[in-house]
Amino acid sequence: MKIGIVGFPGSGKTTLFNALTGQNAPTGFGSSRVNLGAIKIPDRRVDRLAQIADPRKLTYAEATFADVPGGRGKESLDPQTIGRIREMDALVQVLRGFDDGTGDVGPLSELTAFEAELVLSDMQVIEKRLEKLRKDHSNPGFTKLLERCLEQLNAERPLRDISFSEEDLKALSGFALLTAKPLMLVLSRPESEAASPLPSELVSAARARHLELISLCGSVEAEIATLSPQDQLEFLAALGLEEPASARFLRAAFAMLDLISFLTHGPDECRAWPIRRGSTAVVAAGVIHSDIARGFIRAEVIKFDDLDRFLTEAACKEAGKFRVEGRDYVVQDGDICHFRFNV
Numbered sequence: 001m002k003i004g005i006v007g008f009p010g011s012g013k014t015t016l017f018n019a020l021t022g023q024n025a026p027t028g029f030g031s032s033r034v035n036l037g038a039i040k041i042p043d044r045r046v047d048r049l050a051q052i053a054d055p056r057k058l059t060y061a062e063a064t065f066a067d068v069p070g071g072r073g074k075e076s077l078d079p080q081t082i083g084r085i086r087e088m089d090a091l092v093q094v095l096r097g098f099d100d101g102t103g104d105v106g107p108l109s110e111l112t113a114f115e116a117e118l119v120l121s122d123m124q125v126i127e128k129r130l131e132k133l134r135k136d137h138s139n140p141g142f143t144k145l146l147e148r149c150l151e152q153l154n155a156e157r158p159l160r161d162i163s164f165s166e167e168d169l170k171a172l173s174g175f176a177l178l179t180a181k182p183l184m185l186v187l188s189r190p191e192s193e194a195a196s197p198l199p200s201e202l203v204s205a206a207r208a209r210h211l212e213l214i215s216l217c218g219s220v221e222a223e224i225a226t227l228s229p230q231d232q233l234e235f236l237a238a239l240g241l242e243e244p245a246s247a248r249f250l251r252a253a254f255a256m257l258d259l260i261s262f263l264t265h266g267p268d269e270c271r272a273w274p275i276r277r278g279s280t281a282v283v284a285a286g287v288i289h290s291d292i293a294r295g296f297i298r299a300e301v302i303k304f305d306d307l308d309r310f311l312t313e314a315a316c317k318e319a320g321k322f323r324v325e326g327r328d329y330v331v332q333d334g335d336i337c338h339f340r341f342n343v
């Protein structure tokens with residue numbers, strides 16, 4: 001799962017990437033490298049489980065971020081940049097909300113211009129394929145699906161707003177259509193506005209598109225990342241912030257991907273495991289190890305909140321908070337699972 005940090009040049013992508021990953025990739029114009037970094041998703045539940053179980057090891061869920069340089073165009077995207085964005089599973093668009101010295105700050109126009117570029121690219125891909133399909137009349141169902149996509153794009157609307165069937169999604173997956181990718185927005189702002197409310201016209205634009213919008217100040221976040229946990233809290237309090245924006249950002253990115261975490265705990269390790277929402281117990285078991293899925297017998301499940309309250313498995317059982325589930329049970333966010341298996 002690769003989440004692309006994308007947007008026009010100089011919007012603050014690399015600065016955000018560095019703050020999130022603790023890396024030191026060069027900022028400023030002209031870099032053409034895609035930077036990659038795995039990030040742990042902070043999770044208070046894992047910390048609490050570790051308190052209860054005192055394990056040797058503690059493991060958070062992880063996500064991979066890719067910092068995709070904006071290219072050369074001020075509000076346009078070149079083919080190389082488009083190709084790189086196409087490889088991503090989900091997108092985070094960084095909108096410049098700080099003055100870069102030119103005096104003009106236009107996050108809303110960056111949002112619409114970027115969207116228009118992606119719409120145009122998807123149109124070209126679909127039109128090209130449609131041209132062929134119409135010539136040889138080979139696949140009327142698929143032709144109809146593509147025509148439906150084209151209609152949406154002609155109305156300047158992204159494909160993610162269409163609710164496709166599983167089957168249609170599969171048929172379209174080979175195109176890696178840009179406007180079908182999950183997207184969230186990040187406004188990068190000057191330090192002086194770190195705790196100010198978001199500009200209302202941008203909030204409306206994001207809402208109209210059903211997109212998550214958060215703001216952060218790249219330079220502040222980069223500084224926070226270098227501090228000890230105690231100093232972080234004091235630094236944040238001085239700015240009027242409750243937690244680093246990066247923590248909020250990661251939670252939002254996780255939600256965008258429709259990922260949830262189930263938890264495991266024991267003397268060896270307490271761990272959060274990311275899975276797609278709606279995954280069944282046997283799928284979750286397979287994330288830990290394919291053998292556990294293959295020999296699946298049952299899942300023993302305790303809700304995090306219950307273990308947090310009753311502290312031991314025995315006490316949870318006594319309170320009726322210990323459940324035995326089969327392979328088709330849909331795992332919920334925060335389920336503490338123990339899989340029984342036999343291979």
Ligand SMILES: Nc1nc2c(ncn2[C@@H]2O[C@H](COP(=O)(O)OP(=O)(O)OP(=O)(O)O)[C@@H](O)[C@H]2O)c(=O)[nH]1
Binds near residue numbers: 008028
């Ligand atoms: N005030 C302020 N300046 C920032 C912020 N984020 C980045 N900058 C500055 O803006 C300049 C460009 O930032 P980068 O992070 O390199 O921009 P980029 O989006 O990676 O640019 P490309 O890689 O060329 O696409 C740098 O000088 C940063 O210090 C921010 O949130 N607030």
Ligand SMILES: [Mg+2]
Binds near residue numbers: 067
């Ligand atoms: Mg950059």
